[in-house]
């Protein structure tokens with residue numbers, strides 16, 4: 001498995017993983033799939049801001065991606081980011097997130113990031129275990145701030161201070 005910076009050619013695969021997470025999971029609290037143009041705009045904005053978008057590649061195919069962006073827009077929050085990590089459903093449990101996340105954290109450390117925040121649906125045991133294994137600690141729980149698939153969702157905040 002190779003971890004590398006994403007390029008434009010990876011966007012269809014990133015889009016497929018992203019839209020699958022919208023359709024089938026509570027990892028993204030969105031009900032509408034996005035178009036390739038929107039993902040391209042997201043990617044270009046991240047790259048223009050010097051923010052990493054990493055992909056995990058196996059046999060020439062992208063099976064997962066990880067990134068971070070501003071946690072909140074006001075300047076006082078500029079040393080804090082919010083991360084995301086998504087793996088193709090057919091490739092989960094094969095170590096892609098394990099490979100992506102340490103590289104993402106290294107990028108944060110090498111930059112000016114002081115704190116990484118992960119907002120995770122409280123019942124997403126896999127993602128919570130992944131982040132805790134990487135040193136993130138649960139710092140907050142916001143009950144019933146989301147609604148998807150006909151039910152309320154709780155948001156757990158996990159944080160890694162670098």
Ligand SMILES: CC(C)(COP(=O)(O)OP(=O)(O)OC[C@H]1O[C@@H](n2cnc3c(N)ncnc32)[C@H](O)[C@@H]1OP(=O)(O)O)[C@@H](O)C(=O)NCCC(=O)NCCS
Pocket residue numbers: 021025027064084085086087088091092093094095096097098099118119120121124125126127129130131133
């Ligand atoms: C959460 C997710 C990113 C994990 O990616 P993955 O490549 O399947 O994870 P890995 O195989 O690298 O496993 C990494 C660690 O995550 C945890 N983990 C992953 N899947 C798990 C599961 N089903 N149950 C419990 N722990 C799990 C474990 O701690 C694991 O470490 P270990 O193998 O040493 O025990 C992936 O399942 C996914 O994309 N899920 C849907 C989207 C999502 O929830 N994204 C996170 C949003 S906050």
